[in-house]
Amino acid sequence: MNETFTRARLSEAASRRTGINKTDTAAICDAMFDLIGDVLMRAETVKLTAFGSLQVRSRAERVGRNPRTGTEHKISPRHTVVFTPSAQLRDLLNPEALPDKISKSA
Incomplete structure (x- = not known):
């Protein structure tokens, strides 16, 4: 775990x-x-060399669906922070480097 x-x-x-x-x-x-x-x-970008960058992005209003019931509802527009890893970090996180450390997606 x-x-x-x-x-x-x-x-x-x-x-x-x-x-x-x-x-x-x-x-x-x-x-x-x-x-x-x-x-x-x-709303500025934060760049951390050899690690990645953090950026604010706007999300438009959209329709969401409750996966359990299937009912639709409106999701309001919002701002969110997005992390983009650097090439160095992506290379460090490749499957060969961390075979048992990261849980597999189902």
Whole structure:
């Protein structure tokens, strides 16, 4: 089963790798996430070299269907964030590199 890598675990890992105390790395991580959120709120793209990019996209109003009952309902227009992995990240995630780590889609 896959484990979730939380913000707290990210801060701890950053602390171990850099030698900076956990409080400081947690503050840096929080500041980074706040900055990324601010940029996305302005509908700008966030590009993280060798990782990927985050971009705000608009979704039009559409008709959705409840898969259990089949009833249709209107889904209102909205904005969403889309992540596009970099070529380096896609290469790292290829099936040969992670044969047993990623759950297979049914």
